[in-house]
Amino acid sequence: MSLMSEVGQKAFNLGVPIAVHMDVTYRCNERCVHCYLDHDDHGEMTTAEIKGVLDQLAEAGVFFLTFSGGEVFLRRDFFEIVEHARRLMFNVKIKTNAVMIHEEEARRIRELGVDTIQISVYSHRPEVHDAITKLPHSFERTIKAIRFLREQGLRVTIANVLMTVNSSDHSGVQKLAAELGVQYTLDPTITPMMDGDTSVLSLRIPGEELPEIFHNPALVGSQEEFCAPPKPPSEEDLEGYSCSAGHSFCYISPYGDVFPCVQFPLPTGNIRQRKFLDIWNFSPEMKEVRSIQAKDLTVCSSCSHVTSCTRCPGLAYVEGSMRGPSTADCEKSFYRTGVPTENMLRQGLSKPRTISGTTAPLIQIRPIAVPA
Amino acid sequence: MPENCIYIARSSAIAARALAGEMMVMNSADSTFFTLNEVATAIFQAADGHTPLRDIVRDQVCEQFDVDPEQAQADAEQFVAELSSHGILLVSSQPLSSEAP
Numbered sequence: 001m002s003l004m005s006e007v008g009q010k011a012f013n014l015g016v017p018i019a020v021h022m023d024v025t026y027r028c029n030e031r032c033v034h035c036y037l038d039h040d041d042h043g044e045m046t047t048a049e050i051k052g053v054l055d056q057l058a059e060a061g062v063f064f065l066t067f068s069g070g071e072v073f074l075r076r077d078f079f080e081i082v083e084h085a086r087r088l089m090f091n092v093k094i095k096t097n098a099v100m101i102h103e104e105e106a107r108r109i110r111e112l113g114v115d116t117i118q119i120s121v122y123s124h125r126p127e128v129h130d131a132i133t134k135l136p137h138s139f140e141r142t143i144k145a146i147r148f149l150r151e152q153g154l155r156v157t158i159a160n161v162l163m164t165v166n167s168s169d170h171s172g173v174q175k176l177a178a179e180l181g182v183q184y185t186l187d188p189t190i191t192p193m194m195d196g197d198t199s200v201l202s203l204r205i206p207g208e209e210l211p212e213i214f215h216n217p218a219l220v221g222s223q224e225e226f227c228a229p230p231k232p233p234s235e236e237d238l239e240g241y242s243c244s245a246g247h248s249f250c251y252i253s254p255y256g257d258v259f260p261c262v263q264f265p266l267p268t269g270n271i272r273q274r275k276f277l278d279i280w281n282f283s284p285e286m287k288e289v290r291s292i293q294a295k296d297l298t299v300c301s302s303c304s305h306v307t308s309c310t311r312c313p314g315l316a317y318v319e320g321s322m323r324g325p326s327t328a329d330c331e332k333s334f335y336r337t338g339v340p341t342e343n344m345l346r347q348g349l350s351k352p353r354t355i356s357g358t359t360a361p362l363i364q365i366r367p368i369a370v371p372a
Numbered sequence: 373m374p375e376n377c378i379y380i381a382r383s384s385a386i387a388a389r390a391l392a393g394e395m396m397v398m399n400s401a402d403s404t405f406f407t408l409n410e411v412a413t414a415i416f417q418a419a420d421g422h423t424p425l426r427d428i429v430r431d432q433v434c435e436q437f438d439v440d441p442e443q444a445q446a447d448a449e450q451f452v453a454e455l456s457s458h459g460i461l462l463v464s465s466q467p468l469s470s471e472a473p
Binding site: 010011018061062089090092113114153 | 386388391396398401406407
């Protein structure tokens, strides 16, 4: 176990929120077709409020702090917020589309000692990227910003969300990342809107296309290991927990709402009304999330994939129960290994039945001619 | 450099937080990650740039932990040298101003 994993496990066992994801705004200068956010400002926390929250997070033991949005640079006080966070000695990561980063901003980010900047790039083809973000020339601006950041010696990761409309572009983006000297990460997860609207799920890559991704060593590393059939769970495995949500990780919205995770829209309290540690330690919702062990899962506890599945309790919650299955993860487990999940078997299915692949392709980018 | 002239300060490039009595320290420049035990944490926290290392060892280490002063000073110098080589601590024969991000 690496030192980092050991520390993560220690925080998990002690119930210390070692990592927090904080969205400082939901406003955005892009309108990505798959985005799950409402971009109107419904009363974001002020600079002083956010600084106060950061003080509380430092006191609570938070070490890894991710600032995201919306587009973080739409807040005029964003550097002031990052500066305060760094004075409190957080390890800071920024998620951005980078279109507002120029030489000056890149220099400031380096001076502030930001650890990593994660930037969304959807395609190596400008017309596809711009069609997804709906912001003309966004590809050009984003790539230019990555070069500014690299010139400062900063660590950059390209996050490539895969969906129906860019599913064949991952190798092109991976090559682009290598050319730029940055890390590459791929994510085929499309999340329902925060209000529960699932229409964006039509953008999910059809399950039938997942094996191509899961069996690509350039994306998953050791295919033998990644696609191995699941091992039978031990008693100890069934005493285990799903993920770090609510155990050592949580999410804070621009309005001060605290959730177990960015993908887990279960409100546990508002930081404008209660202290962060009060919510973290005593919220009944947070306690409930924390109490769920693998053996408590209604369907998954008897699934052969229970120990290796990426089951997201937040996505399961959106589907109806935080103890239930997350269909998107059932689908991934099946297409990764070829072994049916308990959820499928109970429904008498030979292959997953999901929203992806059953609806029309994305209409917004249909009119745009995309060269092969 | 004579040991009584050593001043140490934390670099502005680092992130740090205590977890159950141990300090986690990460250098954002190269992602090196350390955890410091209680004694090392006491020295790290006292690294304000203007307190000589000798005084830190006397007040923060020998006062709080049952250790031989000479051994403590030698161990502290070795610890400071190691963290300095990773850019986590700044070392000087003159007082240092704390680096602000």
